[in-house]
Amino acid sequence: MREGPATVIRREDYQAPAFWIRTVDLTFDLDPAKTIVTSKLRIERNPNAPQGQALKLDGEELTLLRVLADGDSVSFRHEPGQLVIDNPPAPDSFTLEIRNAIAPEKNSALSGLYTSGGGFFTQCEAEGFRRITYFLDRPDVMAVFTVTLRADKHKYPVLLCNGNLVEQTELDHGRHCAKWHDPFPKPSYLFALVGADLVAREQRIRTRAGKDHLLQVYVRRGDLDKTEHAMNSLMASVAWDEARFGLSLDLERFMIVAVGDFNMGAMENKGLNIFNTKYVLASPATATDQDFFGIESVVGHEYFHNWTGNRITCRDWFQLSLKEGLTVYRDQEFSADMAGTPSARAVRRIDDVRGLRAAQFPEDAGAMAHPVRPDSYVEINNFYTATVYEKGAEVVRMMATLVGRDGFRRGMDLYFQRHDGQAVTCDDFAQAIADANPGSALSANLAQFKRWYAQAGTPTLHAEGIYDAPTQTFTLTLRQTCAPSPGQAEKHPYVIPVAMGLVDAEGRALPLQLEEEDAPTGTERVLVLTDGVQAFRFVNIDAEVVPSLLRGLSAPVHLRDGLDDAALLQLLNHDHDPFNRWEAGQRLALNRMLQAVEHRAAEAVLDEAFVAAMRAVLRHPTLDAAFKELVLTLPSESYVAEQCASVDPQRIHVVRELMRRQLAARLHADWIWAWEQHQVREGYRPDAQQSGRRALANLALRNLVLHAVETADPVWQGRAYQRVKDAAQMTDRFGALEALVGAHAQLAEPALAHFHALFADDALVIDKWFSLQAMAPEPIGEGAGQVLRRVKALMQHPDFTLKNPNRARSLIGGFCHGNPAAFHRADAAGYIYWADRVLELDAINPQIASRIARAMDRWNHLAEPLRSAAREAIKRVAAKPELSPDVREIITKALESSPDPLAAAA
Template sequence: MSNRQTVVYRKDYKAPNHDVETINLVFDLIPDRTIVTSTMHVVPREGRESDEFELNGESLQLVSIKINGQPSLTNQYAMNAGKLIFHSIKEPTDIEIVTRINPKANLELSGLYLSNNNFITQCEAEGFRRITYFPNRPDVLAKYTVTLHAPKECKVLLSNGNLVDQGVLPDGRKYAIWHDPFPKPSYLFALVAGNFTVNEDKIELNNDKTALLQIYTEPGNENKTVHAMDCLKKAIRWDEVRYGLTLDLERFMIVATNDFNMGAMENKGLNIFNAKYVLADDGVATDSDYAAIESVIGHEYFHNWTGDRVTCRDWFQLSLKEGLTVFREQEFASDMLGSESAKVVKRIKDVRALRTAQFPEDSGPMAHPIRPDSYSEINNFYTMTVYEKGAEVVRMYQTMFGKEGFKKGLAEYLRRYDGSAATCDDFRTAMAEANDADLSQFALWYSQAGTPRVSVKTQWDESKKTFTITTRQSNRTLPGQPKPQPLMIPLAVGVLNDKGEDIPLQLEGEPLPVGTTRVLLLNQDVQTWTLVNVDRRPLLSLGRGFSAPVICDMDLTRDQLVFLAKNDSDLFNRAEAFEKLSILAIDAFIQELRKTQNANSLSPMEAYLATFEEILNDERLSPAYRAEILKLPSEQAIYESQIIIEPALIRAACQAMQKKIGQRLKTSFEDKVKTCTTEGIYKYDPDLAGKRALKFLSLSYLVASGNPKGVQQTRNFFEKGNNITDKLGALSIAVHSGLPIRQEMLNKSSIAWATEPLLINKWLEVQALATSVHGEMPVVNKIRSLMMDPLFSIKNPNNVYSLLRTFFAKGGPEFHTLDGSGYQLWIETVLNIDSFNPQVSARLARTLENWRRYEPRLSSMMYKALRYVSQQKNLSADLREIVDKAINEPI
């Protein structure tokens, strides 16, 4: 494990002195002593600064070196702090390096490791240096030929590209040779060897070629890959139709494993996936799992062009591939849905995730631009900012130029940089030139951290029939950063008249209206637009479709929010207005609880309840849309609306609110449980999934209200449900509501699900979100007990994320206890896991990074916990960076 604390700066980037044109890798795969022979053809670059050829290595045992076929001499190279440096490489040179590694002992799951006795690799960001010595940077692209030698028990031997040959060696061992015709950086290298079964299919491509599609899983899971295969074919076809991008290899492979630090990895032609994003049937996957598989399969496939064929020059450009590909994934997933209101659900969910995770990141100690200026440990920059905010920045190009303009810009970018390593500026320039636009100011989105705020004021002049919109943008100055400059912000707006109708939008000086939604381009601190021919009282619909990743401030009364929630033609903005109403209502409960500790006398405002009921019963809206919009805001979303976070008070207010709504709208909820119950054999379909979502939303309100019928229905769905969506939905309601039947249901689940890792993780996650019941064991003690359960393994990232990260991030008052027991568990877990898997420990540690925002009693204990961890010796670089930034952030 490396605990280096070197800070890398973007301004210090220098092009490599040498290229590696080809690399031949031979693996003699033995669990505890794999031999790797690497033969590189190294070519000096013109204009290089040095003749020294520098390679990275970590946890390697060097066996031998040959230069141009001859054993090397000690004066030809030097070893220095994880680097192997060859002197005086002035002409094309062949270098052979033999190393020995121990996959069996690799618990970091970075490089080459064992998962259930299968060989698996994970090389992004810097895992390849744990396999062999190599210039482990993304701007060194080589063509790979890989030969695998493995025990005869290994049924499958895979690597990137196309299969050249396979067979049996004289000693009975197996071999396979793979060649990737496309140059790629080392982080996209992949190797899989072991006991797998395969689901195969073929697809006819638009170029009249046929590609073989293969999804590999451990034996017994092959029937759970039907949905994943269908998603892969949809993604391939969608990319052909939407962007004209076609699969460029003879085959495309996916491998599913249960031991993986990430969700999935886009290695060229050989994607390796966390099994949770591949395996699905009615016994292991919920409707949400089916949707997530579709998104992740699409994401990794789309990387084939935006990440593989064109990669990033250095790790500061990470959002170049990730932000762009997340955007493409979001567009794909939306296009796969049914009605327009169902499609909007995808957008609502994405924006809610951004606001509850990325916005806090943007205002905390880990705040950074989507293209950071420095890092200590690159693994810590696989963040919501790089991915999700990065996707929103890419989306703004489409908002400004339209779908066709964006397509032109993407095509130009790929034409210019295919087969090379590019930068965020390269992408922006291609977009600008393809659309004949000046995007120099837009570059600030890549260099400024923080979430911009846009305050909006409007004025209607009835006599002149004009409606004036004035915007003012601002952004907080971050420690050590220059004062932010005005950004280029596309803000989509509409205007409703007092009948709830969209009016044609005609700016002063324009001859004719231009539609009922238009994009205002903000590029100054303060700007004003005047609409003409506005003859009825107007109300602005602001930021339609969430057209930019900003916080919009506009003073709206409750009546105006109710009006928008009922009438806005932009369904995203209807959801926005209703969520703001919900937060206002919850805040009223919080204020009452702060004064009296009793919310029984309080009820949500009548207009809110009437709007809630109207939306619930509006059959013109898809069930999926109604289920999403009528959820109470998550506790994390409410945290963002508060100056000081008080988890216990917020939990109590939410529970009181849910109870009141359940009591008031009992009849409507009972009707939805009945009418949205799907009969017959389970089938995943977006429309049916929407019905099930509305059913369980309604049931959760009924149970929260104390409705005996709701409690019985919860038991029935658990016991009689023929799919995991029903069973898990009922179990979640029982556990989160503290129903007496919950332990019986948990016990039955643990027995029925014990042999299925995907279900065990769901079982763990449900309990991580449990609510304490008076007189029973505190939830934190239950978490400790679950950590001792044979079904849980601290070495398995999925187990850790399901139980511990969920508890630390979303456990609310059950984690943030006044006795500090939750923080003590956090300390022990973070330090334990850091000893063998720094990536996972750092992700757990981030759950306390915004400690300053909590009430004083909690923030003091959180600070002490962070301080205690920071004072320990031998922390990994990953964890060290997180805790030090959290503690040392200036106020």
């Protein structure tokens, strides 16, 4: 673990390196206790850098054995985290040879080279390569790698690395050797190696470019039958990227390797993607529909990085969204295209937005608020955030909206033409998209548009529409604001694309013609807001209309349009945009929840108009089942909390639970109908149509079990329990288990026991089992506090370990991040538990600890006495002197973001 005072890295201080590394020849003698690494680096002086600078190579937790320059010894010294050669050889280029030892089996941080399940694996992004050998470990240093791996053949029969396999040889004493060469220059963060006892699913393909390639998915023995979907997803990704963007696979082979101990979801190392098993292994018996979708999405994401991240990479880590935001956008488009129908595409977009609002909007309003392109950091691992990824994807989506689909393809083509093989910036990408589309709104406003990269916070779009019947005009006035965020008191206007339409009482989509135009331009268009306030006047509007704004969430903003219930019901019933139709239903529910929270009503009462609207959606003859399930799912407690100035998680939980019970009771007959009509009886397929039917049927079951518990009716509890025992696939089995646990049914305990017994040997399924209990809704009234007691008990379960990131996330992360009412307890027991776990994890794996630490990002928004109790817990963690930089940065920002609210008010 790195110790010592934290160093703040600032974007404005970027300087190109004094030296480049052009080629790397690495040799590994793999041994769990002592791996010997030998590197030969061809180093060149940077002619544009000031002369006379020392060569400083990054290195952590390495045992240095030898350093030679052009075959001769060279003097060196150590600085914290660096090997320094003050007087490198005089020529402009030279060969540096370094020999060092590392201990992979002691690497609990899972950064660099580590062991898992008896094999060797790596994770080098962002700064893990320096834990393997000394190097210029920065993304703008790109080199061609040749790697030789040596190991015991019986223990490690599979030896993999980036690029193409050059040769395999047998060695003495039962050892063997594999040599790999990657012809494409890459930064060290994209390096990967695997040495393990694995088996592979293989598929040979021929791309549109007419070249043959080998695709391989490697897993441990016994898991091969769970790799078909991952392989299908990989083949679909290769085909899609070639068809949509003209980007072909560029190596002889492409490999995916699944490992059970992994800090992230997956990693796009050139040609050798290392994946968390969660995003590779799936069968109908062990994986839900959401798991299948997650695999397709993540496989696509990592494959698409081959060009957007690998062939063109980041100049520095501040540009992280250059690769991540762009590639998230690409994987979202891929998933939407794989969904097929327009309705299924809309469901995908709604899912994306729900994720954005659940993770990124709170981040923008909390202690860790930062721009898509941050200005500074202490630990780069802390900036693999929803802002960089999801908001970054929304910035790319806005570019695509402003230039159109064809224009975006032209911009991508120009981007690759200009920058293939380079390490560049977000500015370079935006410039390419704009230059390929002269005359576009993006090109005309590029400098202003790039404020999306520079300013933190979520803007608010205020809208007011006025209809004038005598002149048949509708004037829409748009105004934008953005609240201050840490380090940014003043915000300047953004470029905000507003996709919109006008809907009349009969559901007609009216033609849109602005007063300065000669004719209408269709029934949907994109208004571009660039000023603080702008008015848009539409003519030839022959009836009262409701504006449908931000269709598809065309910009990542809050919308305040003042629409009343009647207008929202009109959009819910008639809007031609599925996203805004869903949004109208969510807003109707949210308004009722907020009112009940504000007035502290003893009962949250759902009016008949709302219930009738929900019934109409549920019974609608043509709407897709997946869309219905989304509309009929109430806004989450976390999303409701985001709308409150002072957050009382307990009160929000009570209101949402009461509304759930009322919907369950008042739509009881409708839920029975939905359950019966949406069973899937044909063979399992994880497609949009089947998964939508299962989602709606499982929502119906949750409501039926909830009502059954309220009325002491054993029938639906029994049916759910029977489904846990005999369902043919995991989506229905786990859906039934969720229904019992979420309703606190008497049969929940035996169902949990039965489920565990069935899947005790499947780690990913047991992760679900832990997570479900950690995120179970806290009982209202008697029984409150039971979730934390259960979580503590589960930490003593034989299947629980802090050392496995998936297991720690499922239980500790599930409780601290995913169960606000159980976590934010009046007795502060949840905060004490959080502090204990952050400190305990920090000694093992700082990256996982820092993610758990972020459960307190918005503590200063809590109502008292929770706010004071939370602050004390944060101060307790801050008082630990040996904190990692990962956790120290999170905790420090949390405390700095929150002065005493009474003092601030005074």
